[in-house]
Amino acid sequence: MKKSFGEKLKNLFSKKIDEEFFEELTDSLVEGDIGAKTAFEITDELEQICRQKKISEQKDILAELKQLLLKNIREVTLEPDMTKQNVWMVLGVNGVGKTTSVAKLANLFKTRGVENLVLASADTFRAAAIEQLDTHGEKIGVRVVSHQHGSDPSAVVFDAAEAVKSKGPGLVIADTAGRLRSRLTKAVTKKSS
Ligand SMILES: Nc1nc2c(ncn2[C@@H]2O[C@H](COP(=O)(O)OP(=O)(O)OP(=O)(O)O)[C@@H](O)[C@H]2O)c(=O)[nH]1
Ligand SMILES: [Mg+2]
Numbered sequence: 031m032k033k034s035f036g037e038k039l040k041n042l043f044s045k046k047i048d049e050e051f052f053e054e055l056t057d058s059l060v061e062g063d064i065g066a067k068t069a070f071e072i073t074d075e076l077e078q079i080c081r082q083k084k085i086s087e088q089k090d091i092l093a094e095l096k097q098l099l100l101k102n103i104r105e106v107t108l109e110p111d112m113t114k115q116n117v118w119m120v121l122g123v124n125g126v127g128k129t130t131s132v133a134k135l136a137n138l139f140k141t142r143g144v145e146n147l148v149l150a151s152a153d154t155f156r157a158a159a160i161e162q163l164d165t166h167g168e169k170i171g172v173r174v175v176s177h178q179h180g181s182d183p184s185a186v187v188f189d190a191a192e193a194v195k196s197k198g199p200g201l202v203i204a205d206t207a208g209r210l211r212s213r214l215t216k217a218v219t220k221k222s223s
Contacts, residue, residue: 035062052073059072132203144201146194149166149203150191
């Protein structure tokens with residue numbers, strides 16, 4: 031089974047600290063979807079800090095890395111504009127928690143009083159993804175729009191958007207299969223125009 035980002039880091043931090051270590055760290059950060067530019071910047075800064083502070087112990091380097099990673103996390107406020115129709119797409123690499131986050135967001139906004147709320151099952155790629163979102167929808171009492179497994183994901187988002195639109199301002203939260211956002215957004219824009 032493919033190692034998770036956390037497992038890879040753990041493994042790396044049990045090795046000897048040398049030049050190769052920093053190269054492997056950069057690779058792990060890129061593979062962990064941090065982005066090549068940021069990954070190189072983080073590793074360069076970490077190397078610099080280690081030199082300046084004369085740090086060589088794995089646990090101390092790890093603590094510095096944690097600080098650098100935290101520095102790169104941005105806080106955002108997610109709030110639908112309830113004077114209009116909002117369509118949110120949840121993206122991210124496999125298994126990162128997209129579907130769970132869709133359900134958590136739906137539950138949060140439902141309890142905050144958003145009534146015109148529809149989930150779009152736009153992960154039509156992975157087997158059982160539709161059932162997974164259906165189960166969440168049932169549990170939290172939110173409507174889920176879905177098509178057949180293997181169908182066009184943009185058509186699902188389009189139908190969910192239409193369902194919300196027919197009732198006025200509201201929110202669509204779309205679960206997706208991952209990161210092929212250019213294809214999906216292009217298709218949704220084309221269908222809506
Ligand atoms: N500990 C922990 N586990 C989580 C969290 N969010 C999701 N998970 C678990 O991570 C696994 C994957 O979550 P999903 O929500 O299915 O992730 P996904 O990105 O939709 O996965 P794919 O659709 O396969 O790409 C599940 O076992 C979840 O229960 C979280 O915040 N904390
Ligand atoms: Mg999913």
